[in-house]
Amino acid sequence: MHHFQFQNPTKIIFGAGQISNLSSNIPQGSKVLMLYGGGSIKHNGIYEQVKKSLSAYEFLEFGGIEPNPRYETLLKAIEYIRKENVDFLLAVGGGSVIDGTKFIAAATYYQGDAWDLCNGAKAIKAMPFGTILTLPATGSEMNCGAVISRESSHEKLVFSSPLVYPTFSILDPTVTLSLPPRQRANGVVDAFIHVTEQYLTYPVDAAVQDRFAEGLLLTLIENGKIYVNEPENMEAASNIVWASTLALNGLIAVGVPEDWGTHMIGHELTALTGLDHARTLATVWPRLQMALKESKKEKLLQFAARVWNITEKTEADPNLRISQAIANTDQFFQSLGVKTHLSDYGLALGLGEQIAERFSKRGVLNLGEKGEITPNLACQIVNQSY
Ligand code: NZQ
Numbered sequence: 203m204h205h206f207q208f209q210n211p212t213k214i215i216f217g218a219g220q221i222s223n224l225s226s227n228i229p230q231g232s233k234v235l236m237l238y239g240g241g242s243i244k245h246n247g248i249y250e251q252v253k254k255s256l257s258a259y260e261f262l263e264f265g266g267i268e269p270n271p272r273y274e275t276l277l278k279a280i281e282y283i284r285k286e287n288v289d290f291l292l293a294v295g296g297g298s299v300i301d302g303t304k305f306i307a308a309a310t311y312y313q314g315d316a317w318d319l320c321n322g323a324k325a326i327k328a329m330p331f332g333t334i335l336t337l338p339a340t341g342s343e344m345n346c347g348a349v350i351s352r353e354s355s356h357e358k359l360v361f362s363s364p365l366v367y368p369t370f371s372i373l374d375p376t377v378t379l380s381l382p383p384r385q386r387a388n389g390v391v392d393a394f395i396h397v398t399e400q401y402l403t404y405p406v407d408a409a410v411q412d413r414f415a416e417g418l419l420l421t422l423i424e425n426g427k428i429y430v431n432e433p434e435n436m437e438a439a440s441n442i443v444w445a446s447t448l449a450l451n452g453l454i455a456v457g458v459p460e461d462w463g464t465h466m467i468g469h470e471l472t473a474l475t476g477l478d479h480a481r482t483l484a485t486v487w488p489r490l491q492m493a494l495k496e497s498k499k500e501k502l503l504q505f506a507a508r509v510w511n512i513t514e515k516t517e518a519d520p521n522l523r524i525s526q527a528i529a530n531t532d533q534f535f536q537s538l539g540v541k542t543h544l545s546d547y548g549l550a551l552g553l554g555e556q557i558a559e560r561f562s563k564r565g566v567l568n569l570g571e572k573g574e575i576t577p578n579l580a581c582q583i584v585n586q587s588y
Pocket residue numbers: 238239240241242243246267268269270271295296297298299301336337338339340341342345347348349377378379380381382385388389392450465479
């Protein structure tokens with residue numbers, strides 16, 4: 203296991219009805235700005251619950267943060283915050299609203315072009331913020347990363363800073379009741395792939411991290427279909443909510459190599475085509491694993507045995523065990539209703555070349571735990587994903 207330091211300061215408040223605990227977690231006397239998306243919270247009762255819990259505070263609202271939050275919209279929120287002297291932010295939404303809020307929290311204090319924060323500039327200060335998660339998927343509610351889209355240049359880039367961990371996140375599984383099947387399925391796939399990006403690399407004798415990762419993958423497999431098909435099943439929803447938070451809160455990444463290749467290619471696919479985040483991942487993941495199956499052999503065999511129960515006893519040939527495990531995962535995504543080929547979404551050919559060119563220009567030359575994903579290999583992987 204590699205050396206590591208681990209600190210995650212986000213307080214989690216889990217359970218049905220916990221939005222009523224909001225006020226005990228926001229400093230008294232704060233001027234609060236509540237941020238939300240396209241309005242789903244106004245149809246499912248969450249908006250009213252939040253307003254009621256904030257009644258003791260002076261608070262303002264900023265709605266309209268898009269899925270794949272747009273830099274241009276976030277700049278408007280920053281202007282509003284500066285004008286109104288807001289000092290606490292409350293994100294009420296999925297990954298997009300939470301990510302947008304993280305960016306706003308840091309960019310409000312950043313001198314200079316705020317887009318620099320998505321190109322590696324260091325945040326100097328951030329406004330404190332809490333979240334009420336409405337869509338289990340990204341893990342953004344308990345991590346310090348955000349992914350921001352810039353419409354004018356069709357870019358989608360990552361911003362991260364230890365200053366933007368939420369101070370608290372309320373995880374009420376009943377908020378999932380109003381989620382459409384597409385968002386449910388997307389969330390399960392996204393969380394599943396987050397785990398694999400921290401697990402399917404090479405072994406470093408990190409037994410705890412491996413077992414945690416396998417436990418999360420099995421939980422997502424065992425509860426995924428129930429959660430998508432039976433919205434009223436709160437046991438399944440609770441398990442999916444907690445599994446997706448733990449999938450990307452830093453815990454399973456400590457001391458192990460990581461491969462964010464699927465995500466980096468996926469972000470480009472969303473930037474170029476608008477395809478949902480999880481759907482880009484579902485198309486790239488099977489092809490990326492196949493392309494790197496020699497390099498990832500030991501962990502892929504462990505994945506086959508411990509997650510899919512494919513062992514020497516059921517299949518003697520290790521190569522076949524690996525391709526069977528990848529095929530089972532592909533099938534699992536499809537069983538949730540997420541298609542796994544770019545052609546299923548009607549996307550035109552040529553995306554591989556465009557992404558390779560973008561990576562080359564940006565200096566993204568060696569993705570993956572061993573740096574093997576060159577722009578050329580990324581191009582091949584995308585082109586095999588049609
Ligand atoms: O905008 P509203 O009206 O709220 O509707 C949203 C949106 O249309 C809707 N929704 C959310 N909660 C709902 C609901 N509809 C009904 N009932 C509810 N309870 O769902 C739609 C999608 O929301 P969005 O927030 O975009 O989805 P998700 O949580 O999947 O977030 C995706 C974004 O997160 C980024 C992605 O790249 C993408 O931009 N990611 C962030 C990560 C992070 N910060 O760590 C990691 C991820 O890998 C990912 O890249």
